[in-house]
Amino acid sequence: MSEENTGPSRAAMVFTGLGAVVALVLASVLAGGSNATQNSAVGNTSGVASSTQVKETGETTHVEIGVQGMSFTPSVVHVPAGNRLHITFTNTAEQRHDLVLASGQTTGSLAPGASAELDAGVITANTEGWCSLPGHREMGMTLSILADGAPGGSASAGSHSGGASHNHEVATGTGIPTADQLRAYAAKVDPYPAEVAPASEEKDHYYTLVARDDIVQNLSEDVSRTVWTFNGNTPAPTLRGKIGDTFHITLKNEGTMGHSLDFHAGDIAPDEAMKTIDPGQTLEYTFTAKAAGIWMYHCSTHPMSMHIANGMTGAVIIDPSDLRPVDHEYAMVATELYLGDNGGTANATKIASMMPDLQAFNGRPFQYDAHPLKVKVGERVRFWLMDSGPNTAMSFHIVGGQFDTVWDEGGYTLIDGGNAISRGGGGSQTFPMLPAQGGFVELSFKEPGTYTFVNHVMSLSEAGAHGKIEVTN
Ligand SMILES: [Cu+2]
Known part of the structure; x- marks a missing residue:
């Protein structure tokens, strides 16, 4: 009308x-x-x-x-x-x-x-x-x-x-920060912790996740966005356990609207566990992890694209039973940013058209350019990867690196340069993910240098899905 x-x-x-x-x-x-x-x-x-x-x-x-x-x-x-x-x-x-x-x-x-x-x-x-x-x-x-x-x-x-x-009255968003502005601001604030601790020996894990929708994240000196969070940051905490562990989650809604949780790591009827609760309410959500993987969790209140794009997403790592020790383990959760009014929430029109302004590893574009990961030549490094979307694909690549081990959505596709059938000397250049997919890659760096990890969907790399690894002797 x-x-x-x-x-x-x-x-x-x-x-x-x-x-x-x-x-x-x-x-x-x-x-x-x-x-x-x-x-x-x-x-x-x-x-x-x-x-x-x-x-x-x-x-x-x-x-x-x-x-x-x-x-x-x-x-x-x-x-x-x-x-x-x-x-x-x-x-x-x-x-x-x-x-x-x-x-x-x-x-x-x-x-x-x-x-x-x-x-x-x-x-x-x-x-x-x-x-x-x-x-x-x-x-x-x-x-x-x-x-x-x-x-x-x-x-x-x-x-x-x-x-x-x-949507003619909906703000189209202004003032998308440049890569330099994003890097300059990222250098001034602590990066989201990329290194993940090993799974504990506990068989029961207790977490309280507090939903809020009023936290402001500065992206540059002049541009900020309101993020919706579990426990105050986006992505939400990376949880970790082993097959057979039980996760006891208490969701507390301290926001201004309904929020909820959907744990892909759980294998349960969604009717009660995933229901939207009102501000002030709490909900108990218990699941036992039956299968290994890096599993997405997110708010599943409609419109989900908006709740996820505003930051309500995280990962649960369930270790495969044959997971080997490595020297460094990092987790990278990729998310898209669709900027609305300065200081405001994401722009729903941009979300619907699937045209992100920016993309980030762990919530802030270019933050690992400003705070590079640091490893030594010859060390074995594992990247746990998940594409939280809400909409676009991720093709994880390390410039100058090759993956010799790849574990993709439930199993190895490559182990030490071969697969389960043939040790044929294979390698892998990217780890592709659609939204809500994940796995891990492993590699070691043969020479010192500054390596970059990117989304090889290049326009999104240039829009923030980009970080550095400093490799020294
Ligand atoms: Cu929500």
């Missing part, structure tokens, strides 16, 4: 200099309205000319709005032009929502089951509402309020599915 609504207004403003009558005729024609003649008589240059002609009827239209999934029900409301609109909004969905009108009126964020009353005032022209929780509007939570009988014509209920075409 925004198309029908904004079309005549914009056209009218553009053509103001040509005279009001011409403008409004054009406006109506452009809007596809059938009553152009009627409108042409209106002598008013305002962009909302037609709506000001509507007289108050003194009557009130009451509507009840609910929520199903990521849609308002109903999502289109007809109001006789000139009537006052009174909305009873009940959040009939399973996570928090609100209803904001274009006028700025809002119900505020409502818990599941809660209701609020909204007096939308006298409706003289088509207008709209939406849910302002991050990503929800882009997922289709829009409400069309159609002023039946208003000059210019009330749009008929056409497509109201949300999506990119409705």
